[in-house]
Amino acid sequence: MTGNAHAEKQVCITGAGQSEVGRPSSKSALQLTVDACMTAITAAGLTPRDIDGITTFPGRSGDTGGFSPVGSTEAMLALGMEPTWIGASTEGHAHLGAVISAVQAIASGMCRHVLVFRTVTQAQARLRSRSSTLLGKAGQPSRVEGANQWSVPFNAISPTNMYALYAQAYFDKYGATSQQLGAIAVNARAMASKNPNAIYRKPLTLDDYMASRVISTPLRLYDCDTHIDGSTAILLSHRDAARDLKLPPIHIEAMGMAIGGLGYGLHEGDFTSLPATRAGDMLWSHTDLTPKDVDVAQIYDGFSILTLLWLEAMQLCRPGEAAAFVEGGARIGLGGELPLNTSGGQLSAGRFHGYGHTYEACLQLWGQGGERQVEGAKVCAVANGGYGYGALLLRTD
Amino acid sequence: MPEASTEARPEPKRQLPLLEPETAFFWTGGANGQLLIQQCAACGTYQHPPLPRCRACHSADVAPVAVSGRGRIATYTVNREAWLPGLKVPFVYAAVELEEQSQLYVFANILGLVEAVRIGLAVTVTFEQHEDVWLPMFEIHDDR
Ligand SMILES: [Zn+2]
Numbered sequence: 001m002t003g004n005a006h007a008e009k010q011v012c013i014t015g016a017g018q019s020e021v022g023r024p025s026s027k028s029a030l031q032l033t034v035d036a037c038m039t040a041i042t043a044a045g046l047t048p049r050d051i052d053g054i055t056t057f058p059g060r061s062g063d064t065g066g067f068s069p070v071g072s073t074e075a076m077l078a079l080g081m082e083p084t085w086i087g088a089s090t091e092g093h094a095h096l097g098a099v100i101s102a103v104q105a106i107a108s109g110m111c112r113h114v115l116v117f118r119t120v121t122q123a124q125a126r127l128r129s130r131s132s133t134l135l136g137k138a139g140q141p142s143r144v145e146g147a148n149q150w151s152v153p154f155n156a157i158s159p160t161n162m163y164a165l166y167a168q169a170y171f172d173k174y175g176a177t178s179q180q181l182g183a184i185a186v187n188a189r190a191m192a193s194k195n196p197n198a199i200y201r202k203p204l205t206l207d208d209y210m211a212s213r214v215i216s217t218p219l220r221l222y223d224c225d226t227h228i229d230g231s232t233a234i235l236l237s238h239r240d241a242a243r244d245l246k247l248p249p250i251h252i253e254a255m256g257m258a259i260g261g262l263g264y265g266l267h268e269g270d271f272t273s274l275p276a277t278r279a280g281d282m283l284w285s286h287t288d289l290t291p292k293d294v295d296v297a298q299i300y301d302g303f304s305i306l307t308l309l310w311l312e313a314m315q316l317c318r319p320g321e322a323a324a325f326v327e328g329g330a331r332i333g334l335g336g337e338l339p340l341n342t343s344g345g346q347l348s349a350g351r352f353h354g355y356g357h358t359y360e361a362c363l364q365l366w367g368q369g370g371e372r373q374v375e376g377a378k379v380c381a382v383a384n385g386g387y388g389y390g391a392l393l394l395r396t397d
Numbered sequence: 398m399p400e401a402s403t404e405a406r407p408e409p410k411r412q413l414p415l416l417e418p419e420t421a422f423f424w425t426g427g428a429n430g431q432l433l434i435q436q437c438a439a440c441g442t443y444q445h446p447p448l449p450r451c452r453a454c455h456s457a458d459v460a461p462v463a464v465s466g467r468g469r470i471a472t473y474t475v476n477r478e479a480w481l482p483g484l485k486v487p488f489v490y491a492a493v494e495l496e497e498q499s500q501l502y503v504f505a506n507i508l509g510l511v512e513a514v515r516i517g518l519a520v521t522v523t524f525e526q527h528e529d530v531w532l533p534m535f536e537i538h539d540d541r
Pocket of ligand 1: 437438439440441442451452453454455456
């Protein structure tokens with residue numbers, strides 16, 4: 001038995017909220033943030049004054065690209081909160097780093113409730129700068145330093161290029177095909193068509209996918225997620241404080257985390273797996289549940305290939321078998337053995353940057369999935385990240 | 398004045414690496430025709446990108462050494478998107494596994510015919526000078 005030794009066993013999700021999604025949104029980044037946070041807080045039956053912790057990923061970013069326009073302090077002020085614990089997670093296990101920190105803060109007794117939010121306004125910013133790459137501004141060469149020096153001088157300017165290296169190696173080693181990979185994008189769009197807050201809801205067929213332009217072989221346009229403006233908030237509470245709240249508590253049955261060198265030019269292995277494998281190993285070592293118990297999965301899809309690699313890292317598929325598993329889409333659709341990315345994921349619902357996956361997991365476990373509700377969903381796996389890796393196993397009673 | 402044509406747009410300049418204390422040797426080794434990779438004198442491990450110490454044994458006794466410049470294409474992608482106005486596509490971006498050590502990767506463009514590129518092909522380094530930087534590039538190795 002794994003018992004209650006792990007910090008996450010002390011913590012539940014008690015609220016969740018999401019702002020409108022826009023491309024662009026007419027609302028300010030702070031307004032989107034407040035919308036998402038207030039929805040999460042009121043869903044739990046609480047007020048901002050009840051919340052004694054707040055954190056975000058990654059924290060306010062100085063860039064003008066809309067990657068992280070709102071920090072914890074601004075959100076705290078705007079919400080009229082008086083938290084005892086405040087944080088941000090610039091480095092760490094990608095998007096879920098902030099959730100993991102919040103779990104630690106609660107389990108250690110620093111606070112009882114932590115609001116975790118993530119705001120992006122990349123659509124608004126894109127309209128201003130017209131830039132979609134690792135270069136700050138197109139056509140203004142200055143010297144590149146740090147991690148980007150291993151790609152940008154070779155005109156591999158987009159993250160698409162790096163994940164294409166993984167996709168090509170995976171295709172080559174396991175004989176995976178574009179038709180198989182395309183099932184991820186087609187499934188995402190089918191799910192998004194049932195999600196009123198998704199950015200792309202028009203049906204997409206595998207033929208449409210195959211006809212779409214190649215960005216960086218073997219990745220096509222529809223293998224890449226899409227920038228949006230929006231905010232998501234997740235409310236975490238100590239399990240003792242969760243009992244009397246409005247919604248049934250969602251237990252964090254297990255969590256896992258790992259870091260690798262992808263963002264720094266250091267690659268482990270042969271480009272067919274991610275260090276995320278270690279996050280999956282940790283997650284399953286914290287629980288008596290097994291991958292067979294997972295009813296629905298929200299798996300990171302910043303690029304479709306990441307979903308295949310994460311399915312294997314989470315042991316939901318064996319190494320090299322994820323592409324065949326998703327082929328045709330039946331197994332990952334509603335009614336399939338593992339409904340996948342039921343919001344439409346980042347490919348079709350929009351790049352809420354990890355937080356859309358956890359939010360959707362909550363909706364599913366509260367039975368609030370509407371047309372896309374997976375019947376009887378009690379256990380949901382969540383996985384986030386391409387550079388750093390975090391995973392959650394969520395369950396209801 | 399003749400009408401501006403998009404075809405005639407000049408190729409954008411490559412954004413070059415900043416020459417920093419830890420990495421400058423890698424970007425300038427091509428001036429002498431050498432691919433320089435950091436090696437640990439204590440345990441013999443090569444590492445790239447360069448770091449202040451050896452990741453394997455933590456020795457500070459790390460220094461650039463010239464390697465053969467030969468390797469194999471570990472993985473690659475054919476970039477078809479013109480990320481910048483005038484960027485010439487398609488081009489190949491690849492991870493080259495150097496023959497000196499398993500999973501010792503250098504990232505670069507593969508020159509020559511895009512259609513010829515495959516995982517596993519043997520490649521040899523060549524250099525392209527841009528200002529004070531010698532970008533390593535790789536050509537498919539011809540044994541004949
Ligand atoms: Zn050493």
